[in-house]
Every structure is written in structure tokens, then in C-alpha cells.
Amino acid sequence: MSEDKNDMSFLEHLEELRFRLMRSVIAIFVIAIVFFIFKDFVFDEIIFGPRQLDFPSFRAWCxxxxLLGLGERLCVKSIDYKIINTTMLGKFTAHIMVSLIGGFITAFPYVFWEFWRFIKPGLRQTESSAVRGVVFYTALLFFSGVLFGYYGIVPLSLQFLGNYKLADVESxxxxxxxxxxxxxxxLATGIIFQLPIAVYFLSKAGIVTPELLKKFRRHALVAVLVLSAIITPPDLTSQILVAMPVLVLYELSIVISRRVWKKARERDQEFA
Structure with missing residues (x-):
């Protein structure tokens, strides 16, 4: 940690945080402008991709x-729901919304990197070395969650809700x-996939232990099922699809917490 960082006042820290937030916002807006310019590709290929019969998820289901010998039961043969615009600003607002969300998702590694550069000087050398690569793993988990939500949950949700039948009401x-x-x-799946990172830092802070995670495993199972019911349509398939990777991440978090505490005990024994 540099001497200048140690000598910074509270207001100077706030000023540095302000500049980092400004750079993060600028990065999001710059990428959002790119999304805004290439709206035809963004909407046709990405946003409305799950509405196309040749979407990769639909081909995989088929x-x-x-392979399961079910014929074409899992194949999506038609998409009956229609998308309409009911307000003068509807399409333009959707365009702005897509651009900003796309800018945030794409710029997420840089935004986290700026945040990490702000808090890193406050860590001791051993702590800083122990979390080397945190930006990479955070970004990897975030993008993994986003892709999982986009290719796994979104198509199921659209098919279930868009084609849900209720008397003769058209969708x-x-x-x-x-x-x-x-x-x-x-966004929800991207954030949920940050669970191992959160557990790592909580374990480093001594708040979470592997024993605590094991003790509340059953409670976590219920929480995951409730969470999956919130962010997915009310069909069992979607909820299971969300719950499975989250449970795997929870078990991975136990392993991570165990390693953190093991290294902490070994370090304490060395200085004992």
C-alpha cells in the first residue's frame, strides 16, 4: 500500500470514489451508445432471439x-404470442433501456475493477495477495450467470408465459x-452467480464458516427454491433449472469457505 494512500483524508477518499464512479458511469454510457447505434443487430439477434424458432436453446431441446426417445415433444414448433407497442414512447424507451442494460452488463468487469482498485489499498499485503484474480473470477461468474439466464431461463419463461392459455384470450x-x-x-442470474465470491469475502472477514453453511444447508435449499420461484414463471421445470446451479454454487461456497478457514488456521499456527 502506498504512503500517499495512507495519508489520504476522508474527503480525499470520497473524492477518489467519486472519480471512480464517474469513470464507471462513463464506461457504461460509452458501451450503451454502441448498443444504441447497432439497434437492429441488438434487437433482432439478441433481444428477440428467444422468439426465433432456430434459437440455440430450442434446437438443443429438440x-x-x-435422444430421450420423446420424438418432437420438447421441440418448439410455433411461437404464438405477439409483441406490441401501446405508447408513443414505448419503442424508444425500450431502445434506451436495452442500451443501458447492455452497457452495464458489458462494462461490469471494468466497473468492478474500479471498485476493487478503490478498496484494495486498504488491505494488508497478505490480504491483497490472497484475493489475487478476484476481478477475473467475479466477471467470469457474472457472465456465466447472464448466459445461463439468457439461454436457459429466458426461453422457458417466454414459452410458458407467452403461450399460457386462458379461455380465448390471445397473448x-x-x-x-x-x-x-x-x-x-x-441480471438476477448474473447476480446470483456471485454467491461464491460473497462467501469468500464473508469467510475472510470471519462472518461465515463452513460449519455454518453446512448447518443451514436445508434452509438454503428452501431459500433457493423460493428465489427460483420469484425470478422464474410458476412452472416446475424453470424453477428446477434455476435451483440446480445455485445449489451447486452453494456447495462450492462451502468448499471455498473451508479452504479460507484452513489457510487462516495454518497462518495462525505459524505465528503462534
Whole structure:
């Protein structure tokens, strides 16, 4: 840690935080502008991709159906719901929303890196060395969660909710409703996948222990099921699809917490 950082006053720390936040916001807006300019590709290929019959997830389901001997039962043969715009600003607002969300998702590694550079000088040398690579792993887990939500949960949610039958009511979905569903699922799964990182830092701080995680494993199972029910449509398949990777991440978090505490005990024995 540099001497200048140690001598910084509280107001100087706030000033540095302000500059880092400004750079993060600028990065998000710059990438958002790129998304805004290439709107045809962004909407046709990415946003409305899960509405296309040749979407990779649909093709995978069809192949799985064939492998399981189910014929074409899992194949998506038609997409009946329609997307409409009901307000003058609806399409433009959706365009802005998509650009900003795309900017945040793409710039996430840089935003976290700025945040990490702000708190890193306050760590001791041993602590800083112990969390080397945290930006990479945080970004990797975040993008993994976003991709999982986009390719795994979003198509199921759209198919279930868009094709849900209720008497003779036709499914005509507003563009903002469609966008909120896609955005909330992808961002939620991206954040949920940060569980191992959160457990790592909580274990380093002595707040979480592997024994505590094991003790509340059953409670975590219930919490995961409730969480999956919140961010997915009310069908069992989607909820299980969300719950499975989260439970795997929870078990991984136990392993991470165990390693953190093991290293802490070994370090204490060396200085004993």
C-alpha cells in the first residue's frame, strides 16, 4: 500500500470514489451508445432471439427430445404470442433501456475493477495477495450467470408465459413487459452467480464458516427454491433449472469457505 494512500483524508477518499464512479458511469454510457447505434443487430439477434424458432436453446431441446426417445415433444414448433407497442414512447424507451442494460452488463468487469482498485489499498499485503484474480473470477461468474439466464431461463419463461392459455384470450405482450422479463432474469442470474465470491469475502472477514453453511444447508435449499420461484414463471421445470446451479454454487461456497478457514488456521499456527 502506498504512503500517499495512507495519508489520504476522508474527503480525499470520497473524492477518489467519486472519480471512480464517474469513470464507471462513463464506461457504461460509452458501451450503451454502441448498443444504441447497432439497434437492429441488438434487437433482432439478441433481444428477440428467444422468439426465433432456430434459437440455440430450442434446437438443443429438440435434440434432447430425440435422444430421450420423446420424438418432437420438447421441440418448439410455433411461437404464438405477439409483441406490441401501446405508447408513443414505448419503442424508444425500450431502445434506451436495452442500451443501458447492455452497457452495464458489458462494462461490469471494468466497473468492478474500479471498485476493487478503490478498496484494495486498504488491505494488508497478505490480504491483497490472497484475493489475487478476484476481478477475473467475479466477471467470469457474472457472465456465466447472464448466459445461463439468457439461454436457459429466458426461453422457458417466454414459452410458458407467452403461450399460457386462458379461455380465448390471445397473448399480445407489450414490448416493455417483454424487456422487463428478459432483463430481470438475466441480471438476477448474473447476480446470483456471485454467491461464491460473497462467501469468500464473508469467510475472510470471519462472518461465515463452513460449519455454518453446512448447518443451514436445508434452509438454503428452501431459500433457493423460493428465489427460483420469484425470478422464474410458476412452472416446475424453470424453477428446477434455476435451483440446480445455485445449489451447486452453494456447495462450492462451502468448499471455498473451508479452504479460507484452513489457510487462516495454518497462518495462525505459524505465528503462534
Amino acid at each position: 435434440k434432447l427430445s430425440d 399480445t405482450i407489450t414490448i416493455m413487459s417483454y424487456m422487463k422479463l428478459v432483463a430481470s432474469i438475466t
